[in-house]
Amino acid sequence: MGSTMIPFTSDSCDGGYFRIASLNPNMGEWSVSVKILNCWSVSRGTGRELNMILGDEHFTQIQAVVRDELIDNYLSRLLIDEWVSIKNFDVSRVNSILRPVPHRFKIVFRSDTLVQSINMCSSRTYFNLTEFVSILSGIVNPNICVDVVGKIVNVRELVFVPSVEHSQGGYFELYFGLRDTECIHLECRLTGDLAVEFYDLWKQRSRNTVICIIKFVKLELSQEHRWRCTNVTGSTRIMLNPDLSITDEMLC
Numbered sequence: 001m002g003s004t005m006i007p008f009t010s011d012s013c014d015g016g017y018f019r020i021a022s023l024n025p026n027m028g029e030w031s032v033s034v035k036i037l038n039c040w041s042v043s044r045g046t047g048r049e050l051n052m053i054l055g056d057e058h059f060t061q062i063q064a065v066v067r068d069e070l071i072d073n074y075l076s077r078l079l080i081d082e083w084v085s086i087k088n089f090d091v092s093r094v095n096s097i098l099r100p101v102p103h104r105f106k107i108v109f110r111s112d113t114l115v116q117s118i119n120m121c122s123s124r125t126y127f128n129l130t131e132f133v134s135i136l137s138g139i140v141n142p143n144i145c146v147d148v149v150g151k152i153v154n155v156r157e158l159v160f161v162p163s164v165e166h167s168q169g170g171y172f173e174l175y176f177g178l179r180d181t182e183c184i185h186l187e188c189r190l191t192g193d194l195a196v197e198f199y200d201l202w203k204q205r206s207r208n209t210v211i212c213i214i215k216f217v218k219l220e221l222s223q224e225h226r227w228r229c230t231n232v233t234g235s236t237r238i239m240l241n242p243d244l245s246i247t248d249e250m251l252c
Contacts, residue, residue: 020060023091023105031087032056032107033118036080037126038100038216040234044068051235052078053100053216054086054107055126063100064089064107074115083120089113100145100216100235101128125244127213132184135219135227142219145236148229150178150186152210152240158199172196178212187228188214194231194238201240213239 017033034054042049047068055061064086066074077084090108130146140146155176162170174195178186190198202210215237217229 017056017085019058020054020056020062020103021058023062023103023107025091025093025105028090030089030091030107031085033083033085033120035083035120035126036078037061038235038237039078039080041071042234050075050078051100053235059126060103061101061126061128062103062105062107063094064109066109070109070111070113073111074109074113077115077117083118085114085116085118087114097143098145098218098232099143100232102144127215132178132180132186133182135186135229136184138227140219140227142227145216145218145232146229147213147215148178148186148188148217149211149213150180152202152212153177153179153185155199155202155206158195174199176202178214187222187226188217189220189228189230190236191231192233194236198238198240201238205240211241213242213244215239 017031020032020034023030023032032054034056036052037055038053040051042051048071049068050066050071052064052066053061054064066078086107089110091105092108094104094106127149128145128147129149130140132148132150134140135146135148153176156174158172158174160170161173171191172193172195174190176188176190178188180186214229214231216232216235218232219227220230222228
């Protein structure tokens with residue numbers, strides 16, 4: 001018996017490539033044209049796993065996974081901000097509680113998966129910007145990562161937190177705030193290498209107004225039972241004073 005075929009409308013496929021929104025486990029022959037938005041490695045037992053976030057021309061995003069034994073075959077062709085075509089892959093359900101993007105499924109590379117660089121004249125940006133008022137009111141699903149943007153305020157000192165659970169004896173931690181155009185304040189907590197990276201970048205710019213975009217952050221409740229954002233190891237990205245139209249209003 002072959003794989004079950006499902007009907008597709010003309011909106012499901014563009015120029016031979018399927019839209020990310022149409023991907024599901026019920027079909028085995030997929031091909032997509034995507035931009036690599038993020039790429040990071042995760043330890044899995046004695047091995048590792050390469051994770052990516054991919055986006056298509058319709059601003060839809062999906063997670064992709066390359067298993068340990070296949071990473072060396074593809075790593076040199078999987079570059080952040082590059083457009084590629086990907087063919088011959090599986091689609092499976094995301095089983096983890098926390099999802100980096102809303103899509104219920106993920107792309108899983110196979111040994112016969114084909115990856116080719118393609119030329120795309122597209123300056124599109126991919127943000128899932130979430131209003132602070134929605135986060136603080138608790139109506140945003142905390143099991144799906146979001147993007148936030150705001151003016152950096154109230155940066156505390158970078159501290160090292162001792163912990164026997166960490167191989168290096170502890171981890172770095174940093175608290176600061178973001179303020180949106182409505183003057184609503186959102187607390188942020190960064191840990192690990194990203195906390196150090198953020199602090200160093202902010203110190204270089206702290207005499208001026210600094211606008212920050214944080215991508216793929218998760219939401220958590222503080223000890224005061226107030227929602228804040230925090231990083232997910234490996235996947236969260238920070239951008240300070242990016243040359244983007246969405247930050248212009250905050251710099252005025």
